[in-house]
Structures are given as structure tokens and as C-alpha cells.
Amino acid sequence: MKINKEEYCNVEMQMIEKDRLIERILYYWSRIYGRNLKGSEDYIELKKTIEVLIVNFEIKKLRELSYHSKWKIIEEEERKIILTEHLELHIIEIPKIYRLREKEEREELVKWINFIENPESKKVGEYMKENKELKEAKEKLEIMSEDEKMQILAELRLKAIRDEKAIERFGYNQGMEKGIRQGINKGKNEEKNKIAKKMKETGAKIEYIKEMTGLTEEEINLL
Numbered sequence: 001m002k003i004n005k006e007e008y009c010n011v012e013m014q015m016i017e018k019d020r021l022i023e024r025i026l027y028y029w030s031r032i033y034g035r036n037l038k039g040s041e042d043y044i045e046l047k048k049t050i051e052v053l054i055v056n057f058e059i060k061k062l063r064e065l066s067y068h069s070k071w072k073i074i075e076e077e078e079r080k081i082i083l084t085e086h087l088e089l090h091i092i093e094i095p096k097i098y099r100l101r102e103k104e105e106r107e108e109l110v111k112w113i114n115f116i117e118n119p120e121s122k123k124v125g126e127y128m129k130e131n132k133e134l135k136e137a138k139e140k141l142e143i144m145s146e147d148e149k150m151q152i153l154a155e156l157r158l159k160a161i162r163d164e165k166a167i168e169r170f171g172y173n174q175g176m177e178k179g180i181r182q183g184i185n186k187g188k189n190e191e192k193n194k195i196a197k198k199m200k201e202t203g204a205k206i207e208y209i210k211e212m213t214g215l216t217e218e219e220i221n222l223l
Contacts, residue, residue: 003050007048008036008049010028010032010051012052013054014054014057016056017055021053025051026051026089029049029051032049033046036049046086047086048086049087051090052092053090053091054092055091055094056094057095058093059091059093067092067093067094067100068090068091068092070089071088072085094113097109098110098113111127115137115138119137119138192214192215193219193223196212196213196215199212200220
């Protein structure tokens with residue numbers, strides 16, 4: 001999404017730890033960054049792109065860092081010069097935040113994490129009575145255009161196909177990310193059918209499509 005005239009921002013959630021996590025997040029960043037350039041436009045038209053990764057587990061490499069780490073490309077020897085401001089990555093590890101729950105200054109942060117996990121929950125409804133920013137975020141979420149919803153579902157579909165290929169290649173099956181399942185469950189039946197049909201065309205397994213879309217095996221076979 002475009003957050004102002006000069007910057008783009010993409011937010012990803014991973015509920016289950018998977019291989020090649022950093023490579024995945026760099027790939028998503030590069031896709032957004034590359035879309036900045038249209039046709040024969042010059043490279044000067046490229047905009048700063050921020051990638052935010054929210055994970056529901058602790059990343060082994062980052063064990064010694066805070067719950068929020070910020071990453072840029074910096075010169076290795078002197079560590080004084082940042083090569084470009086166009087690449088900016090933020091990694092937020094939810095379990096580290098929950099360990100700070102009892103500290104008063106972190107209470108608002110925990111509320112936002114609960115909102116991100118499930119904006120429809122009763123707990124978030126209670127938070128919104130006192131938190132104006134949360135209420136505004138929920139209202140903006142509800143008035144998203146159908147085009148935006150379709151774009152999100154298309155992104156989720158691509159992730160689902162990519163994850164299915166990873167399962168076939170690496171032999172692991174850790175279930176679907178909560179965010180993907182919620183996104184598809186909120187879609188209309190027509191949108192679910194489109195996603196299921198595309199997954200079927202790419203060779204995805206019936207059981208996997210059923211889990212992703214909530215459709216029955218009979219409905220999938222009729223597509």
C-alpha cells in the first residue's frame with residue numbers, strides 16, 4: 001500500500017516458522033519495489049519501500065535482539081554509511097512483546113498486536129471503546145474497496161501456491177498461516193472459487209485446497 005507520495009509499505013504475517021523466512025520477506029519487498037516502475041519510466045521514479053514482518057515465534061538468529069528490529073543496507077567495515085534509504089525492513093516478534101505484557105508502557109502495544117491477530121475478537125471490541133486509534137483502524141478496514149479485497153486475496157492465493165510448492169519440495173507440512181486462512185474465509189464464495197480453481201490448475205492437492213478455502217471436495221471437483 002502507498003502510505004504517502006514517496007513511500008510504499010507492505011505488511012506480512014507469519015504464524016508458523018518456515019524455512020527461508022528472510023529470503024521470502026526479501027522477495028515480497030522486491031515485488032513491491034519493482035512495481036514502482038511503469039513501462040519506460042526512469043529509475044528515479046522508484047520509491048522507498050518498507051517491508052514489515054510480524055511473526056508469532058522467535059527467530060533464532062535474532063534471539064538477542066528486541067521485539068522490534070529495523071534493517072537497512074549498511075557498509076560492513078566502517079558501518080557509517082547506509083547505501084540506500086529505499087530498502088527498509090522491520091521484524092516484529094510477538095512472543096517477545098507478550099513477555100513485556102505486565103509492564104504498563106507496553107500495554108498499548110499488546111492491544112495492537114491483538115488487533116492484528118483478530119480485529120473481530122470480543123477483546124478488541126472492548127479495547128476500541130477506549131482507544132480511538134484502534135477504532136479508526138477497524139473502520140478503515142471495513143470500508144476497503146472490493147478491488148482492494150480482491151488484490152489481497154490474489155496475493156494470498158500466490159502465497160498459498162508458493163507454500164504448496166515448498167511442501168512438495170522440502171517435505172514439510174506445518175499447516176497454513178492464520179492470516180491466509182482468515183483472509184480467504186472473509187472472501188465471497190465467488191472469490192474462494194477463483195482461488196480454488198487457480199490452485200487446482202497448479203496441481204495443489206485437494207485436501208490442501210479444502211483447508212485453504214473451506215470448500216468441500218465436491219465443490220472443488222466441480223470447478
